[in-house]
Amino acid sequence: MAVMSYLEAIRETLRQELRRDSRIIIYGEDVGVRGGVFRVTEGLQKEFGEDRVIDSPLAEAAIVGTAIGAAINGLRPIPEIQFADFIFPAINQIVEEAARIRYRSNGEFGVPLVIRAPFGGGVHGALYHSQSVEAFFAHVPGLKVVIPGTPYDAKGLLASAVEDEDPVLYFEHKAAYRSLKGEVPEERYLIPIGKADLKRSGKDVSIITYGLMVSYALKAAETLEKEGISVEILDLRSIRPLDVEMILDTARKTGKVLVVHEDNLTGGVGGEISALIAEHALFDLDAPIRRLAGPDVPAMPYSPPLEHAFMITSDKITEAARDLAKF
Amino acid sequence: MAQRELLSGLPVDWQKLKTMYYYMVLSRKLDERMWILNRQGKASFVISCQGQEGAQVGVALAMDPSVDWITPYYRDLAVVLVFGMTPREVMLGFLAKRDDPSSGGRQMPAHYGHRAKHIMTGSSPVTTQVAHAAGLALTMKLRGLPGIAASFLGEGSTSQGEFHESLNFAAVHKLPLIVVVENNGYAISVPQIHQMAVVNVADKASGYGIPGVVVQGSDPLAVYEATMAARERALRGEGPTLIEAKTYRYTPHSSDDDDKTYRSRGELMREKADDPIVVFRNWLMTQKQWDDQQENTLLKKVREVVDDATDYAEQAPYPDPSTLMDHVYYSPRA
Numbered sequence: 323m324a325v326m327s328y329l330e331a332i333r334e335t336l337r338q339e340l341r342r343d344s345r346i347i348i349y350g351e352d353v354g355v356r357g358g359v360f361r362v363t364e365g366l367q368k369e370f371g372e373d374r375v376i377d378s379p380l381a382e383a384a385i386v387g388t389a390i391g392a393a394i395n396g397l398r399p400i401p402e403i404q405f406a407d408f409i410f411p412a413i414n415q416i417v418e419e420a421a422r423i424r425y426r427s428n429g430e431f432g433v434p435l436v437i438r439a440p441f442g443g444g445v446h447g448a449l450y451h452s453q454s455v456e457a458f459f460a461h462v463p464g465l466k467v468v469i470p471g472t473p474y475d476a477k478g479l480l481a482s483a484v485e486d487e488d489p490v491l492y493f494e495h496k497a498a499y500r501s502l503k504g505e506v507p508e509e510r511y512l513i514p515i516g517k518a519d520l521k522r523s524g525k526d527v528s529i530i531t532y533g534l535m536v537s538y539a540l541k542a543a544e545t546l547e548k549e550g551i552s553v554e555i556l557d558l559r560s561i562r563p564l565d566v567e568m569i570l571d572t573a574r575k576t577g578k579v580l581v582v583h584e585d586n587l588t589g590g591v592g593g594e595i596s597a598l599i600a601e602h603a604l605f606d607l608d609a610p611i612r613r614l615a616g617p618d619v620p621a622m623p624y625s626p627p628l629e630h631a632f633m634i635t636s637d638k639i640t641e642a643a644r645d646l647a648k649f
Numbered sequence: 650m651a652q653r654e655l656l657s658g659l660p661v662d663w664q665k666l667k668t669m670y671y672y673m674v675l676s677r678k679l680d681e682r683m684w685i686l687n688r689q690g691k692a693s694f695v696i697s698c699q700g701q702e703g704a705q706v707g708v709a710l711a712m713d714p715s716v717d718w719i720t721p722y723y724r725d726l727a728v729v730l731v732f733g734m735t736p737r738e739v740m741l742g743f744l745a746k747r748d749d750p751s752s753g754g755r756q757m758p759a760h761y762g763h764r765a766k767h768i769m770t771g772s773s774p775v776t777t778q779v780a781h782a783a784g785l786a787l788t789m790k791l792r793g794l795p796g797i798a799a800s801f802l803g804e805g806s807t808s809q810g811e812f813h814e815s816l817n818f819a820a821v822h823k824l825p826l827i828v829v830v831e832n833n834g835y836a837i838s839v840p841q842i843h844q845m846a847v848v849n850v851a852d853k854a855s856g857y858g859i860p861g862v863v864v865q866g867s868d869p870l871a872v873y874e875a876t877m878a879a880r881e882r883a884l885r886g887e888g889p890t891l892i893e894a895k896t897y898r899y900t901p902h903s904s905d906d907d908d909k910t911y912r913s914r915g916e917l918m919r920e921k922a923d924d925p926i927v928v929f930r931n932w933l934m935t936q937k938q939w940d941d942q943q944e945n946t947l948l949k950k951v952r953e954v955v956d957d958a959t960d961y962a963e964q965a966p967y968p969d970p971s972t973l974m975d976h977v978y979y980s981p982r983a
Contacts, residue, residue, distance in 0.1 A: 347791065373791050379821055384780050384814035391784020394769060395718065396792065399784075411810070418774050419781070427762050427770040428753030429976035463977050487979035 326506045329499035331473035332438075333362050335480040336400070338510055340370050343398060346484065349376035350385055350402030350438075359404060360440060360499055382412040386437060390420055393435045398484060406441035406493060407453040407621075420489040421464030435490070436483040442495040442534055442584055444633045448624035451496075454585035454616065459491050460562040460594070466490040466515050467562040471536030473504040475559055478513030486515060495534040502537055518565035520572070524554035527647045528572040530595055531582040532558040535634060539582060542639040551647045561591050566598055573599045577608035578646050584634050587615035609649035614642045661873065663938050669710055669869050670933060671947065673702040673926050676727035678951045679736055682959055683743055683758070687904045691963070692743055696759045697900040698726040701831050703925025704864075704894035706731060707872025708799065708829050711880060716796030718785045720769040720778035723759040724831065724898075725801050733766040736954050740962035747968040754968045776802055776809035779828060783815045783889075786824035790886075797825040797883040799876075804850050804893075805836025813856075816889065820857040825883035827876065828891050831866065833898040838911040854891040866896035867925040897923070 326334065340346050348363060354377035357364030367375035378385050382403055389399035403409045409416070420433045443452030459467050466488060470476040476494070483490040513519075521536055522543055529539045536557045543553035556572045558564065573579050579599055581592035592613040599611055614634060616622075622632045676698050683695045698705065701724055709731035712719070721728050726739065738750050742761070745754035751762040751770065762770030769785065771778050782800035789796055806812060807830060819826045830850045834841055847853065854861025862879070864871045872894055879890035897920040901908040908917075933939035 376822075379814070379818055381810075381814040381818065383811050384783070384818045387777060387780020387811060387815065388784035388787055388818055391720075391769070391781035391786070391798070392788045392791075393784070394781065395785045395788035395794075397788050414774055414811075415777060415780065418772055419777050422772065423770055424979065425976050426752050426756050426760070426772065427764075427976075428749075428755060430750070430762065430764045431770050432979055466978075 323505040323507055325503055326473050327500050328470070328473045328476050328494070328502040329360065329362055331476040331506045332480060332494060333364065333366070334506070335477045336363065336366060337369070339481065339484050340366065340374060342510070343484070345396060345398045346400060347374050347376060347392070347397055348400045348402065349378045349389070351378060351380050351404045353377060353402050358402065360496065363402070382408055383415055386412040386415040386420070389435055390415060390423070390433050393433045394431055398434055400436045400438060400484065403437060403439040405451050406439040406455045407450045409439055409455055413458070416459070416465070416489070416491075417462050421462045424488065425464055432487050433489050434487050436480070436492055437489065438492045438494065440496045440499070441493045442497055443622040443629065444497045446624065446629065447496070447622070449621035452622035454583070456491070456493055456561055457585050457590050460591055464488070465562060466560065467493070468515055468560045469493045469495070469533040470559065471521070471533050471557045473502060473506050475513055475519070475557070477506050478511050479515065479559060481510055482512045482515050485512065490515065493533070498534045498537070513559065516560045516563040516565060518568040519557045519559055520554070520568070521557045522553065522555040524552040524576065526552045526576060527578045527580060527643050528554045528556060528576045529580045529582055529639065529643060530556045530558065530569060530572065532561060533584070535582045535584060535639070538634065538636045539639050541636040542643055545636070545640050546643055546647070549644070551644060553643055564594065564598070569595055569598055570603050573603045574606040577606055578649065579607070579611045580614060580643050580646050581611065582614045582634060582639055584616050586618050587613060588618050590615050609646055612642060612646050614638060660877070661870070665710065666870070666933065666938070669706045669873070670929055672706045672710070672727050672731050673869070673929065674947060675736065675951050675954065676702045676705070676730055677926055678955050679739060679958065680726055682955050684900070684904070686743070686959070692758065694757055695904040696723050696902070697898070698724045700899035700920070700924070701833060701866060701896040702727045703869040703929065704829070704831050704866030704872050704896050707869035707894070708827070708876045708892070711873045711876035712799060713796065714767055716794070718767045718769060718782070718796065718798045720782040720785070720798070720800045721761050721771060722775070722778065722801050722803065722806070723771070724803070725761065726759070728801060729761045729763070729768055732768055734761065734763055734768065736958035737961045738763070740958040741965055744962045744965070745967065746962055746965040748965055776806040776811040778802070779815040780811050782828070783819040783824055783826055786819060786826040787822065789825055790822065797827060797880055799827040799829060801829045801831060803836060804830055804832040804834070804841055805839065805844055807850050807853065808844055816857045816859070816891065819889040820859045823886055823888035825886070826889040827879045827883060828889060830891065830893045831896050832893055833896045835898060835902070835912065837902040837906060849893060851891055851893040859889050859891060861891040861893065863893050863895065866894035867923045867928050869925065869929060
């Protein structure tokens with residue numbers, strides 16, 4: 323089995339999907355000749371031509387808005403928003419249109435669309451190249467939001483997103499692109515959207531997280547294991563819909579839950595997870611639910627000490643989980 | 650309307666012109682009925698096409714609903730009727746009934762949509778539909794499908810970013826698209842002079858390297874002619890055209906608006922002198938193609954159609970509350 327980076331897994335999945343289904347088109351800023359600013363789409367225009375891998379004007383609302391029209395008329399567009407931070411000009415098209423079209427047309431129209439966007443910090447990207455924007459979209463019925471945490475999941479989730487009949491936001495962590503490597507099968511496989519994955523089994527503390535934080539949490543779990551603390555890690559993979567069953571299962575199993583995400587604390591996905599556990603599994607808990615999340619500042623600063631202070635690290639996760647285990 | 654000696658050069662005959670007139674009258678009468686139902690307390694909201702019927706039928710009848718797609722806006726009653734939405738279907742939507750093909754009663758009236766009839770579902774945030782039309786046209790181009798897409802909007806919507814973004818996108822990719830601005834002079838209360846610093850919306854086309862055409866909306870034949878030319882250009886792969894139809898809105902913005910607060914009755918009366926329905930009827934009569942007897946027959950027929958649509962929709966069931974959660978996501982139909 324080939325070992326691939328997170329980025330290569332995404333690229334090879336795009337290639338496989340483009341080969342499989344002639345209705346798929348990719349477009350966005352710099353995705354063609356340049357192969358994307360992160361090189362995710364490198365070589366795809368050469369292989370599939372300018373009609374399937376299209377450099378679009380620098381206009382996010384048009385990228386998503388035209389993708390909606392193209393999807394309605396039978397294509398399966400995979401538009402790319404160059405940075406998740408730049409998705410906001412398209413939010414009208416994503417939230418008011420793509421998310422609501424099936425509902426508002428009483429099921430007559432659907433929008434099979436995958437919007438890919440690199441997100442997240444720790445790459446010296448400052449305020450406007452570091453944001454985590456998933457909570458905005460996780461709030462919206464009609465959308466699906468997936469965030470892979472491994473190369474293997476990146477492939478299976480992307481293939482599922484492409485097959486989905488509804489709009490899917492597929493967020494890729496920039497710091498994961500080249501730092502995460504793993505085995506990825508050659509053949510096509512699907513990871514169901516809405517299914518979480520137990521990345522590590524444990525008995526003392528549950529860490530519920532997603533995206534890049536999964537690898538940080540795994541590292542923290544190794545450290546804590548040496549201290550005799552057994553950590554369970556639930557990788558959500560999809561943050562809309564959430565896998566409520568697995569969230570409650572792990573909460574009930576360990577009785578101590580730490581929710582981790584890089585996105586801001588207030589109004590983040592962690593709040594929803596905490597509420598679900600509080601509603602359905604409160605009396606199985608042995609400690610208050612704890613959230614470790616990005617601080618409530620408008621966005622990530624540039625200067626290294628400030629950026630580091632913002633970022634969630636393995637050390638911060640280790641410390642929070644240790645604290646919780648001792649409760 | 651300019652005197653027309655001949656219809657040469659255009660694939661129209663008198664029958665087609667009478668069809669134009671029929672749809673104009675049908676739209677007006679259906680629209681008038683909606684206001685009555687609103688004032689009777691039977692419907693909470695109306696938004697009108699009145700005054701814009703000439704522009705609407707002129708464009709729609711120059712298109713081919715079997716291959717073309719439209720993304721209309723909320724005033725486009727005549728457009729969707731020409732594209733095959735029936736008066737009964739319109740009234741089902743107006744009264745928020747279960748079988749409303751646009752939305753099953755979920756949307757406000759006049760948010761038209763009908764997949765089988767190539768009418769893309771629309772929303773209330775204006776101008777999003779122009780991008781959808783460009784996307785529909787992108788598929789046509791990439792898949793080699795016959796037909797074009799047309800998007801409709803008011804002049805206020807041309808201030809939105811998506812007007813610019815979509816026209817630019819369509820122009821760069823030479824998409825088979827027509828963008829039709831029904832310039833009725835007001836975006837709710839804001840007159841054109843506070844909306845843009847150009848006299849003609851069509852002038853904006855030069856910024857995209859595409860043709861911009863001004864036509865008089867009260868002259869459906871001129872609109873038809875401009876649309877035919879734009880459609881042929883689109884089918885030749887030469888890209889989009891921006892058509893501006895100068896029109897006027899005879900009603901308040903909606904049943905919740907009071908237009909007396911921002912425009913004079915004198916202005917309204919002056920504009921109504923150019924009523925597309927009256928002008929067109931008079932022209933047909935001077936051409937000896939129409940007479941009082943035909944007019945009375947038509948009005949009687951339209952009255953029957955509107956009565957039938959009203960009765961049908963009034964008796965139709967509302968959606969069941971248990972369907973509230975349906976169609977949030979895809980599920981295979983039973």
